[in-house]
Amino acid sequence: MTEKRFCLQCDDGTELVHDTRDMVISVDTLSDTVPAVSGWHCPVCGECEFDEGEAQRYADALAEMRKSAAIRQGQALRAIRKRLRLSQRDAGLLFGGGVSAFSEYERGKTRPPKSTRILLDLLGRHPELMDEVRRAD
Ligand SMILES: [Zn+2]
Structure with a gap:
């Protein structure tokens, strides 16, 4: 892959890596993993530019966790x-x-x-x- 992308969060020229990674989400004291998220991942700060559909999957998992945290x-x-x-x-x-x-x-x-x-x-x-x-x- 020849395309290069840089982390907008770090904003210091850190290059993103296109990969599929497990991403940890946490709300209050709860924590879980969203498995195999494909996108452009920052090796420094953990930010991710999601591939198509992945942002929704990540957001759904986070919304579900927020609901669980609120109920607890x-x-x-x-x-x-x-x-x-x-x-x-x-x-x-x-x-x-x-x-x-x-x-x-x-x-x-x-x-x-x-x-x-x-x-x-x-x-x-x-x-x-x-x-x-x-x-x-
Ligand atoms: Zn970064």
Whole structure:
């Protein structure tokens, strides 16, 4: 193959290599491999200019992983909320987002704000702080 392509991500003249490679994808703590992705791969930064059809396969795998991550996160959030003995409604009013926010978070429909995730994680480990949170409301 005589065609040469250069990595736009590295932007320093790094030459891409046309190849078929397994590509690792990760979302939150999940990680998986999209097998045999053909395209122009950067040997330095891992960027890939996909061959036809491959971008869709890669995007589909990533979308599926995001869905799984959102569901796992929702289940974790639900477990913490139950440990704190809060209804979905009360949690939505206390932490913001409205009465149906936790229903959506827990089903993986929407992601809670980062501050909510951090606070809930903290309260899950220190439920004794709930009294202070309620006083601050
Ligand atoms: Zn690169």
